[in-house]
Amino acid sequence: MDINTLTAEMSLEESPRPPKSAKREGYLKWEDYFMGTALLAAKRSKDPNCQVGACIVNRENRIVGIGYNGMPNGCSDDTFPWDKNNKQFYVCHAEMNAILNRNIIDLKGCTLYVSRFPCNECAKMIIQSGITKVYYIYDKSPNKDVYIASKKMLEEAYVQFEVFKSEHKTIVIDLTPPLNINVS
Numbered sequence: 001m002d003i004n005t006l007t008a009e010m011s012l013e014e015s016p017r018p019p020k021s022a023k024r025e026g027y028l029k030w031e032d033y034f035m036g037t038a039l040l041a042a043k044r045s046k047d048p049n050c051q052v053g054a055c056i057v058n059r060e061n062r063i064v065g066i067g068y069n070g071m072p073n074g075c076s077d078d079t080f081p082w083d084k085n086n087k088q089f090y091v092c093h094a095e096m097n098a099i100l101n102r103n104i105i106d107l108k109g110c111t112l113y114v115s116r117f118p119c120n121e122c123a124k125m126i127i128q129s130g131i132t133k134v135y136y137i138y139d140k141s142p143n144k145d146v147y148i149a150s151k152k153m154l155e156e157a158y159v160q161f162e163v164f165k166s167e168h169k170t171i172v173i174d175l176t177p178p179l180n181i182n183v184s
């Protein structure tokens, strides 16, 4: 076997294996990371009916605000009402909390990842804050006046909104070793 043949055989054998310094495959894409963060935040919600999470991201792909729906600070989750007719008077929406929790002053040009389509009150805050893009997973009540009004305002103010699409259905995160993260 001459030296050329030997080299060809070696490279054939090694081709499926990435070089040791190559990056890991299967890492989360930015968009899945941001929506995953919003969904993880939603898990903090005490609302028995609807847990909403929101994550705001700037143009440099930095997370600048996270929120979920909950009672205002100082208003106890155990004494304020969570039933359908009364919670509306008290609950702070996820989008509002994410905007108020922001760690930068100006949200101009930022993108919001949120689990459900924002209501009219959230749309007002989104517009006024300078957020220009909204990704949401589902529109719970598209025919209700508040969501029709929300769409109307977002469109008028040139805030784009789009259903979130991912090539994955689930992200499963272990809290115990070996700390696997399974994306499927």
Ligand SMILES: O=c1ccn([C@H]2C[C@H](O)[C@@H](COP(=O)(O)O)O2)c(=O)[nH]1
Binding pocket: 047, 049, 050, 051, 052, 068, 069, 070, 084, 087, 091, 092, 093, 094, 095, 117, 118, 119, 120, 122, 140
């Ligand atoms: O833009 C929105 C709209 C609603 N929410 C939260 C506020 C409440 O906790 C629930 C409302 O649930 P329904 O059962 O649909 O009345 O969702 C929000 O965070 N952001």
Ligand SMILES: [Zn+2]
Binding pocket: 093, 094, 095, 118, 119, 120, 121, 122, 123
């Ligand atoms: Zn809202």
